[in-house]
Amino acid sequence: MPPSKKYTLHDIARELNVSASTVSRALQNNPRISEGMRRNVKELADKMEYQPDFRAMSLRKGSGKTIGVLLPQVDRHFFATVLRGVDEVSSEAGYNVLICQSYESVAKEAALARSLMTGKIDGLLASISIETRNGEHFEQFRRKNLPLVFFDRALESMQVSQVILDDRKGAMMAVEHLIENGRKKIAHFAGPGHIQIYANRTQGYLDALKKHDFTVDERLILKGVITRQAGCEAFRILNDRVDKPDAIFSSGDYSALGAMICAKEAGLRVPQDLAFVGFANEPFGSIINPTLSSVDQHALEMGRQAATLLIQEIENKTKSFIPRKIVLDPLLIVRQSTQIH
Amino acid sequence: MPPSKKYTLHDIARELNVSASTVSRALQNNPRISEGMRRNVKELADKMEYQPDFRAMSLRKGSGKTIGVLLPQVDRHFFATVLRGVDEVSSEAGYNVLICQSYESVAKEAALARSLMTGKIDGLLASISIETRNGEHFEQFRRKNLPLVFFDRALESMQVSQVILDDRKGAMMAVEHLIENGRKKIAHFAGPGHIQIYANRTQGYLDALKKHDFTVDERLILKGVITRQAGCEAFRILNDRVDKPDAIFSSGDYSALGAMICAKEAGLRVPQDLAFVGFANEPFGSIINPTLSSVDQHALEMGRQAATLLIQEIENKTKSFIPRKIVLDPLLIVRQSTQIH
DNA sequence: GTGAAAGCGCTAACAG
DNA sequence: CTGTTAGCGCTTTCAC
Numbered sequence: 001m002p003p004s005k006k007y008t009l010h011d012i013a014r015e016l017n018v019s020a021s022t023v024s025r026a027l028q029n030n031p032r033i034s035e036g037m038r039r040n041v042k043e044l045a046d047k048m049e050y051q052p053d054f055r056a057m058s059l060r061k062g063s064g065k066t067i068g069v070l071l072p073q074v075d076r077h078f079f080a081t082v083l084r085g086v087d088e089v090s091s092e093a094g095y096n097v098l099i100c101q102s103y104e105s106v107a108k109e110a111a112l113a114r115s116l117m118t119g120k121i122d123g124l125l126a127s128i129s130i131e132t133r134n135g136e137h138f139e140q141f142r143r144k145n146l147p148l149v150f151f152d153r154a155l156e157s158m159q160v161s162q163v164i165l166d167d168r169k170g171a172m173m174a175v176e177h178l179i180e181n182g183r184k185k186i187a188h189f190a191g192p193g194h195i196q197i198y199a200n201r202t203q204g205y206l207d208a209l210k211k212h213d214f215t216v217d218e219r220l221i222l223k224g225v226i227t228r229q230a231g232c233e234a235f236r237i238l239n240d241r242v243d244k245p246d247a248i249f250s251s252g253d254y255s256a257l258g259a260m261i262c263a264k265e266a267g268l269r270v271p272q273d274l275a276f277v278g279f280a281n282e283p284f285g286s287i288i289n290p291t292l293s294s295v296d297q298h299a300l301e302m303g304r305q306a307a308t309l310l311i312q313e314i315e316n317k318t319k320s321f322i323p324r325k326i327v328l329d330p331l332l333i334v335r336q337s338t339q340i341h
Numbered sequence: 342m343p344p345s346k347k348y349t350l351h352d353i354a355r356e357l358n359v360s361a362s363t364v365s366r367a368l369q370n371n372p373r374i375s376e377g378m379r380r381n382v383k384e385l386a387d388k389m390e391y392q393p394d395f396r397a398m399s400l401r402k403g404s405g406k407t408i409g410v411l412l413p414q415v416d417r418h419f420f421a422t423v424l425r426g427v428d429e430v431s432s433e434a435g436y437n438v439l440i441c442q443s444y445e446s447v448a449k450e451a452a453l454a455r456s457l458m459t460g461k462i463d464g465l466l467a468s469i470s471i472e473t474r475n476g477e478h479f480e481q482f483r484r485k486n487l488p489l490v491f492f493d494r495a496l497e498s499m500q501v502s503q504v505i506l507d508d509r510k511g512a513m514m515a516v517e518h519l520i521e522n523g524r525k526k527i528a529h530f531a532g533p534g535h536i537q538i539y540a541n542r543t544q545g546y547l548d549a550l551k552k553h554d555f556t557v558d559e560r561l562i563l564k565g566v567i568t569r570q571a572g573c574e575a576f577r578i579l580n581d582r583v584d585k586p587d588a589i590f591s592s593g594d595y596s597a598l599g600a601m602i603c604a605k606e607a608g609l610r611v612p613q614d615l616a617f618v619g620f621a622n623e624p625f626g627s628i629i630n631p632t633l634s635s636v637d638q639h640a641l642e643m644g645r646q647a648a649t650l651l652i653q654e655i656e657n658k659t660k661s662f663i664p665r666k667i668v669l670d671p672l673l674i675v676r677q678s679t680q681i682h
Numbered sequence: 683g684t685g686a687a688a689g690c691g692c693t694a695a696c697a698g
Numbered sequence: 699c700t701g702t703t704a705g706c707g708c709t710t711t712c713a714c
Contacts, residue, residue: 006485008691019701024693032699049481054459055396055405056691059706064396074424074440080416087442096456099415099440101428115437118395119707140390144347257628287598289630349707360685365709373683397707400690460691 007048016040027052058119066096067310068121070112072104072129072153077282078299079127082151085303086125093311095122102129110137123147123314125306128155130226133194147313151306152297156196161313163306163326167197167279170295170330171204171249172211174277177293178247179212181338183275186214187238187245189225189255198226201251201279220245231258239266246274247338253278253285253294260292260337276337290336298328348389357381368393399460407437408651409462411453413445413470413494418623419640420468423492426644427466434652436463443470451478464488464655466647469496471567474535488654492647493638497537502654504647504667508538508620511636511671512545512590513552515618518634519588520553522679524616527555528579528586530566530596539567542592542620561586572599580607587615588679594619594626594635601633601678617678631677639669 009020016023018037026033026041033041044050058064069086071079083099090097098121102109109129116124117140124141126148135155141148142160150162178186188205191198202221209216219241222234231254238245250256256278260270268274270290278285278294285292305326313321350361357364359378367374367382374382385391399405410427412420424440431438439462443450450470457465458481465482467489476496482489483501491503519527529546532539543562550557560582563575572595579586591597597619601611609615611631619626619635626633646667654662 009693010691020691021693021702022700025700028693034699037699049484051455051459053400053691054456054461055400056460056706057693059394059396059400059690059708060692060694062706073421074415075418075421077416080414080421083415083442084444087444101424103425103428114392115395118392119397120395143390261628284625284628287602287625287629350709351707361707362686362709363684366684369709375683378683394707397690398709400692400706401708401710403690 007050008053009050012041012044012048012050015044063122063314064096064119065094066098066121067307067314068098068100068116068124070100070102070109070116070124070126072127073101074099076280078152078280078297081299082127082303082306085300085305086307087303089304089307089311093307095307095311104129104131106131106133113137113140117141117144117146121146123149123310125149125151125310127151127153128195129153130192130195145317147310147317149306149310149313151302153195153197159323161309161324161326163302163309163328164197165297165302165328165330167200167330168204168207170279170297170332171201171251172208173204173330173332174279174293174295175205175208175249176212177332177334177338178249178275178277179208179214181247181275181340183247185217185220185243185245186247186249187220187222189231189234189248189250189252189259190221190223191226191251192224198251205249225250225255226252228254228258228261231255231260232262233258235259235262235266239263239268244274247276248274249277251279253280253282253292256292256294256337257284257288260288271337271339277332281333285333285335290339293335293338294333296331296333298331302328348391349394350391353382353385353389353391356385404463404655405437405460406435407439407462408648408655409439409441409457409465411441411443411450411457411465411467413468414442415440417621419493419621419638422640423468423644423647426641426646427648428644430645430648430652434648436652445470445472447472447474454478454481458482458485458487462487464490464651466490466492466651468492468494469536470494471533471536486658488651488658490647490651490654492643494536494538500664502650502665502667504643504650504669505538506638506643506669506671508541508671509545509548511620511638511673512542512592513549514545514671514673515620515634515636516546516549516590517553518673518675518679519590519616519618520549520555522588522616522681524588526558526561526584526586527588527590528561528563530572530575530589530591530593530600531562531564532567532592533565539592546590566591566596567593569595569599569602572596572601573603574599576600576603576607580604580609585615588617589615590618592620594621594623594633597633597635597678598625598629601629601631612678612680618673622674626674626676631680634676634679635674637672637674639672643669 013020026038100112154162190202281294281296354361367379441453495503531543622635622637
């Protein structure tokens with residue numbers, strides 16, 4: 001019997017003159033099957049390149065050992081690294097991973113969430129899109145009793161587990177670093193305020209200023225600045241004023257990058273005239289000139305913890321459920337953009 | 342009936358005192374169902390947040406409208422962009438996308454390939470890992486009559502469709518650009534020779550030299566240099582010699598980056614003393630100093646074409662199959678690393 | 683227009 | 699130790 005076409009249990013069973021259940025059991029190393037039978041079955045299965053049908057198995061068993069990951073886009077080192085952590089833990093635990101990108105569109109996110117709730121996955125890890133303002137499309141997971149864990153960008157209003165960074169603390173560390181650096185006028189690029197992590201970063205910025213008796217100048221806070229383009233524009237707004245800042249704490253590396261490039265173009269010296277700290281520790285931060293100080297988010301660890309937590313919830317599904325919140329400690333990476341020589 | 346738990350067709354049917362088939366048909370807008378019935382069914386299905394089970398549907402229909410993408414890693418702008426192209430075309434055609442990363446490991450690649458052949462997908466797009474030397478684990482797709490299309494890193498020996506770049510031409514363009522630039526001694530970072538695209542890039546390098554009557558110096562060709570680290574080391578080897586090159590054509594941007602950084606550290610001026618052209622046009626190329634000239638691979642287009650081709654093969658499965666090969670034209674992006682002022 | 687019944691490929695009682 | 703049976707949730711003939 002040459003391998004070709006798609007074979008089923010019954011094909012093997014027929015060939016061996018046994019029943020499908022016997023084949024099924026043999027393949028699962030069920031102890032109630034004789035050694036000889038098991039060997040025969042496995043041998044033939046191998047020769048026929050038999051692959052159990054995932055759908056049938058999953059349908060019958062009620063679980064396909066698969067977790068979904070719904071995130072904005074994989075083309076960000078942070079998310080890609082989280083994914084690697086998720087992959088590590090999941091494969092260790094025998095789970096498959098189904099990756100879905102919302103591309104920062106809430107419509108796509110909702111559509112994907114729906115599509116995932118059809119028996120494709122046993123639980124979901126999610127990080128919401130920039131556009132997402134409420135969790136309607138995630139509520140169904142709770143109702144259908146499908147475990148859900150948020151990572152990084154969470155909807156705090158929902159009663160679900162989450163793994164996040166202490167963004168507020170990270171921001172505070174960044175700004176205190178600038179203050180210790182001798183900076184007197186620290187501007188801030190805030191992200192979209194409705195996303196908790198960005199609100200927290202801004203809060204951390206305010207905390208640091210207050211702690212060191214800086215007066216908060218609302219004009220130094222530019223909102224919704226997270227792209228490279230926006231960063232450049234924000235820099236220009238600040239630079240057109242008479243009272244220019246001597247440092248910028250950005251809620252993201254991309255906007256810090258944009259501002260830094262435009263600052264250099266405008267003839268400013270970085271960090272002497274203007275210092276920068278970003279957030280996310282994207283790899284490009286260590287190859288640009290000057291290199292960019294940034295807050296690292298422990299992406300790999302976040303992925304691992306999130307996957308671990310989700311798998312726990314999947315496997316303890318019967319037990320009464322209490323949402324957990326894991327908060328990781330940020331790490332400030334100091335580079336040239338804040339270094340005084 | 343409040344939405345909760347997971348409902349099936351039968352739950353709806355029971356509630357409405359009709360049969361499951363009627364519900365199924367109503368939901369599919371089967372014309373043989375009365376207008377009123379259809380409305381009733383849909384209304385209730387909505388209220389119950391009914392979601393058809395993907396596994397059952399797919400099992401029964403024999404197809405789940407899903408394509409798989411098996412690639413080395415999504416944390417490369419090139420692959421992430423291909424993915425975006427694939428997503429575009431697939432969602433347009435009503436297909437879902439299942440993403441799998443081999444992380445450049447042939448063992449993981451083979452395991453994933455196996456796992457995908459279990460009814461999870463209707464066809465596969467693949468780009469092989471660095472370690473992959475033969476297509477054993479892909480042969481099954483042909484035998485089981487599952488459409489397979491390679492993109493970028495293909496196994497040319499297999500009789501399957503592929504969408505690739507004209508790497509040879511791209512390399513030739515890059516090297517000719519250096520020659521026109523006045524460079525006399527052009528070194529080359531070759532990739533792993535068993536991967537066709539890398540062999541082609543090296544071939545293009547040789548073509549250009551021959552065309553312009555340069556003598557080929559084997560000592561200028563360093564093999565298997567594609568990481569940042571390897572690039573730096575390769576530069577040092579070249580720089581320790583008495584006859585140093587005045588240009589490097591690298592088969593990848595990362596090794597070009599590594600070499601460029603180390604060249605600058607060694608006190609060389611780029612591009613005056615040493616010019617660089619990379620391959621892949623990674624985004625970091627436009628933010629480093631100097632910016633890096635590179636060959637763009639039309640990643641988005643490659644993704645679109647690959648997905649289009651695969652979906653065609655899935656939907657024409659009955660017809661006799663002839664593998665197709667789509668070759669995209671490279672685009673040389675000239676930046677500061679090769680610019681003479 | 684609607685229902686009954688079969689079956690996609692698999693596993694898991696229940697028998698023996 | 700192995701076979702029989704039922705059924706996961708859905709679609710699809712075939713009847714009426």
